Amino acid sequence: MKVKELSKKSSPRIDNKFVQALNIQTYGEDNLYPQAFRDIVHASPSGNECIDRLADFIEGNGFKDELFSEYVINRRGDTVDEVHCRMCQDMAMFNGISLHVNYNVFGEIVELNHVPFENCRLTEPDENGVISKIAIHPDWTGKKTRNGKTIQVKKDNIDYIDVFNPIKEVVLAQIEHAGGIENYKGQVLWITLFGNYEYPVGKGDKVATEMSTDEGLSNVKYRNVRCNFMPSTIMLSKKANSVTQTGLDGSESIDYDNDEVMNSLTKIQGDKNLGKIVEITVEADEEKPEFVNMDSKNYDKEFEVTDSSVTERIYSAFGQEPWYCIRKGKIGFSGDILSDAFEYYNSIVSRQQRFIERVITRIFKYWFEPVNPSNDYSITPLRYVQNGSSDKNE
Known part of the structure; x- marks a missing residue:
């Protein structure tokens, strides 16, 4: 055009x-x-x-x-x-x-x-x-x-x-x-x-959009670890109206009444609750509890390409490709390489x-x-x- x-x-x-x-x-x-x-x-x-x-x-x-x-x-x-x-x-x-x-x-x-x-x-x-x-x-x-x-x-x-x-x-x-x-x-x-x-x-300025995206990617990583649902198992049992959260070692058992069921969802989010068993009681006629395995969604993998391309563009805009290559493992990490990187960037500034x-x-x-x-x-x-x-x- x-x-x-x-x-x-x-x-x-x-x-x-x-x-x-x-x-x-x-x-x-x-x-x-x-x-x-x-x-x-x-x-x-x-x-x-x-x-x-x-x-x-x-x-x-x-x-x-x-x-x-x-x-x-x-x-x-x-x-x-x-x-x-x-x-x-x-x-x-x-x-x-x-x-x-x-x-x-x-x-x-x-x-x-x-x-x-x-x-x-x-x-x-x-x-x-x-x-x-x-x-x-x-x-x-x-x-x-x-x-x-x-x-x-x-x-x-x-x-x-x-x-x-x-x-x-x-x-x-x-x-x-x-x-x-x-x-x-x-x-x-x-x-x-x-x-x-x-x-x-x-x-x-030329990569202002990429830097804003970089902030968003950091938020995704944070929330993926801190706010994601990470229980290993859900147990469905009958009649009583409560939710019990128990650690794999049998510790930290907490009961909630029916009014607190929704609020209790925050108790199974994040890295500190990884691998816990969640018991949700429902009114039903089953003879025995049902265990449902739960696989959490890892959002990091969804943004791997974006993360890499955004970081590369930011480093490139500042003329700092040598440090990006060192960071990504594309080149070694030695005194000679760093010395060359210093000399290169001194010419940039x-x-x-x-x-x-x-x-x-x-x-x-x-x-x-x-x-x-x-x-x-x-x-x-x-x-x-x-x-x-x-x-x-x-």
């Missing part, structure tokens, strides 16, 4: 609209794309594992200059290394980062803070297509509370902060416009791999690492004091050590 015809069946991954009351461009139709995507990833065992591995490799062993990594960069006492770790987590999840900087009266950067990427929204561009401010709210879902009160999503609870522009004349003009340094809110560096001021999709290096270089170029005389802001990649641990864990 022609591309034009196919496009009619496809839709953008992120629908944006402008909300005049808040002066923001929505991040997704309901303005909650990053929150929804994060929840999908966290609910998927495979997706969550892949995101964590991606963040670890982007972070690597931190910046090569250890003294620079330990430098305290804000009043909270955060070091460069701690802020770098949070940046890498946002980069792995959302393909973007946001940082807040404060200036002194001389227009020099004196403080750097991480801002959760999911808390930021773009404002409306001006007539020249320029976005001048970033809107920040602690929780766009409107569920977070402070002092027992919900932080509503309204203009009064949103900080509108100037976008990053470290040119001294610009900073001094903004300080004067704010009424002095004590009223100045600083600037926000909001940047993504998708270009300037474009909402990005998450790294695993090199783009993100260079991106972060450029951001940090740009900020500390305008720092009020020299903190990295070597000007080396490169990140040390993870290396696999033959004793089974990475350099990062040593």
Whole structure:
């Protein structure tokens, strides 16, 4: 089919609209794309594992200059290394980062803070297509509370902060416009791999459906073990109106009257009741009890193909095929294989690492004091050590 015809069946991954009351461009139709995507990833065992591995490799062993990594960069006492770790987590999840900087009266950067990427929204561009401010709210879902009160999503609870522009004349003009340094809110560096001021999709967005399916498969496995009927035998006896559940060793005998028969079904579900004998009494004329063997339905087998294909697609989307092959036993588990896997994935994350290096270089170029005389802001990649641990864990 022609591309034009196919496009009619496809839709953008992120629908944006402008909300005049808040002066923001929505991040997704309901303005909650990053929150929804994060929840999908966290609910998927495979997706969550892949995101964590991606963040670890982007972070690597931190910046090569250890003294620079330990430098305290804000009043909270955060070091460069701690802020770098949070940046890498946002980069792995959302393909973007946001940082807040404060200036002194001389227009020099004196403080750097991480801002959760999911808390930021773009404002409306001006007539020249320029976005001048970033809107920040602690929780766009409107569920977070402070002092027992919900932080509503309204203009009064949103900080509108100037976008990053470290040119001294610009900073001094903004300080004067704010009424002095004590009223100045600083600037926000909001940047993504998708270009300037474009909402990005998450790294695993292409397999969002698979990650949601992965969550469903986990629920199936859980319920198959915890909620499935697993008695070995049902005994039908006559007259009395009760149900008795007895263990194979003769222990744990419980009687229920007729009103509790339906409620008693929960007593024979799940792994803890596997192999028990269930006695159901009925009013009938049989001379002796009748034993009926009961085979429970194993739902795991129904989803084996789906489980395998979903997991493979998730690992593939994150470029983590070597770990999938190791997990499935397609290749061996040796130091050489893992070392090759580390080298391979370091090449995958090199783009993100260079991106972060450029951001940090740009900020500390305008720092009020020299903190990295070597000007080396490169990140040390993870290396696999033959004793089974990475350099990062040593």
